[in-house]
Amino acid sequence: MLEAISQNRFAVVAVILFGIGLLNMMLQQNLLKKVIGFSIMDSAVFLLLASLGYIEGHGAPIVEEGNVNASLYINPIPSGLVLTGIVVSISVTAFSLALIQRIYRHYGTIELTELLERAKKEED
């Protein structure tokens, strides 16, 4: 088991980070901390993807002209997928932060329980 862990150390760290992020997102009452948990989850996914594409001893996928030998370079596909992930994560983070700012401007708090109480009071 220890050997399996050390062989897949990046994936193990990614799982731990994912767990930290998910717990943060579900248990924190502060909306800002929820967004931070979301970002940690994103980083875990990026770490996992980037580590899947790496091949030991191979170089960055910038092909030498004329000399094309695929066994010299790492896998370029996960790098492209990480790019997609980063773009989506940035967009979602910015959008949720903007929403939180509007919520704070309207209710004066970003603690979830207080927020619910105030929203309910306003509704009545």
Add this chain to the structure above:
Amino acid sequence: MSDRGKSGWKRFAEWVNGDSVARDPTTQYVMNRRPVRAHAPQEFHEERERLRLKKFLGLYPLAASFLCLTLITILFVTVLCIPPFGQPGNPTNNEVSRHYLEYTEQETGATNAVTGMILSYRGFDTLGESCVLFLAVSSVMMLLQRDRNNTDQRTLHRLRREDAIERTHPDNILRKSAKLLSPFILLFALYVLFNGETSPGGGFSGGAILGGGLILYSAAYGPEQLSRLLSRSLYDGVRIMGLMAYALTYGIFIFAGANGITVEMEWMMTVIDLAVGLVVACTIYGFYTMFQRGKL
């Protein structure tokens, strides 16, 4: 019943809806009676609601932790079973990546396989990403832009005071370093943008550096100074033109490829790279300025 002439569908609809007026007085009385619950005092309802919320809040952390731990355990067991890290024979390193590495230079004219891949083979994906960025900055603008409806006097007063402080006490260290660094950052961004096919870099990294340079300049010299160079209409124009240039060039790319027309790939990749870079730079700068001031 008197609906002999009606169609079957109408009768069916009436049957589903039920009688709005009861046919005999006993049923009418029962229908008109107020529900028993409504007689209970308001406080009773509030108390019950509060208890329910309390029970939910007490149970929720336990359930959430249990769910998270279960998920992490499953993921952990899966991770122990996946093939070891960094081996060339792993199933992820299949013929698709080999094809990309071997034919990217021939088919797209880019020696950087990642840039070649995301801009030509997976160009639709990247077009979608650019649209996501465009929509994100548009929605952030919708939410945060200051106009008459969402700005009160106090906020305006605070903003004016901050501006006055900034004008009378400029940050000399920031200004001097920004003066020194900004040209080089912008130059480096252009280098990364235009050299993305042959070296590490490309549209996304170049655009991010460009946006970073704009943010540094804006932080050092104030947003007014920059908005004289980059006005709202110019910003919107660059943003929209970037996306449209991408869609148009990639459309030509696909059309030519499907009909067997050989086109010069190099300039096409450069145009797409530049378009992506401009969209990314505008997005990053837009996020900064929206969150900082609420206007461009």
